[in-house]
Amino acid sequence: MNTEAIKELLYKMADDLLVIGHRNSEWTGLGPILEEDIAFSSMAQDKIGHSQALFQILHQLGEPEPDTNAFMREAKQFHNAQFLELQNDDYDFSTIRHFLFDHADQLRFDNLANSSYEPLAKVARKIKGELKYHVFHADIWLNKLGNGNEESHARMQTALNNAWNYALGMFEKGDYEEQLIADNIFEGEQSLQNRWLAVITPIIEKANLKIPAEKDWEPVLGARKGYHTENLDQLVTEMSEVFRIEPGVEW
């Protein structure tokens, strides 16, 4: 078992979840209606919980303990896809991102539930129900807004166009890709992306929206190796503000 390969996989997943969890939590108190505000905030908390479980495994592999790892690194040390650090913008973009990311997230954990690396497989099996609910939520909103009125449809299509190449960047391959596949730890990003496309395409069509033409696909890469937008600096500064006042203090 290659520990470095597993760490790479865990870091990108944990950072994806931490960053999107934080971004989505910024809607707390500002959601479109009270019920949705609570639902979206609750799912954001779930994401942070999932990231915590992964940071816990990393800790067992010799990395810093979860809080320190989450709050004491600089932006350039994060492995999350750029897609997840972008500003929330309006609810249309946040909903599209929620839809695109959560499907990829669910499929990834779905595969990892059968991983030969048992600690990760265990987490994947434990959070299955939550992920199902997140995707359920995303699909209903996508359908409602895509088929809503002219304005909601146009906004969703624009948001999808803007999000698309960033979303493809979620499937950037790591250095240990082949090894993870060979060791039956993870199916690999290419396989995951194919399954993701197969799942989301009919749902997007049903919402009366169009995936951008394939000739325009240009995945935004580099973030897994630390190339980020300035949005991540802002996010990390804000997210870790309280922790850094007094690291290690008991809350």
Place this chain on the structure above:
Amino acid sequence: MINSLDPRIKREQINEDNTIAPLTEMDQFETYEVFHQKKRGDQHVHVGIVHAPNAEMALLFGKEQFGRRGLSVNIWVVKTSNVFASDYDDADIFETVPEKQYREAGGYKVMDKINKYKKENKA
């Protein structure tokens, strides 16, 4: 219009003289009544109301508001407008005369028999 940095205030469209613009169509979603089942076989119990644009989303919101903590296996939602309710002015239809106790379960004296049975079968 009061232009606040807080979107919760801004979207209320409050005039300078503090009056609030009247509700327009689509301003508020319809309400759904939520019924929650704790375990299979139990009755669904009414637990509250959510605003939602359709039944599917009412289910989501119902789950979030009322099924998030504690046990839950199932949720029903029903459009509030589909509920037929009696009138409080007619509340006197529920009044009944006290002599009809024989029609209620409490009218039967059976505890003695039950206790006797338990005692006999314990040995």
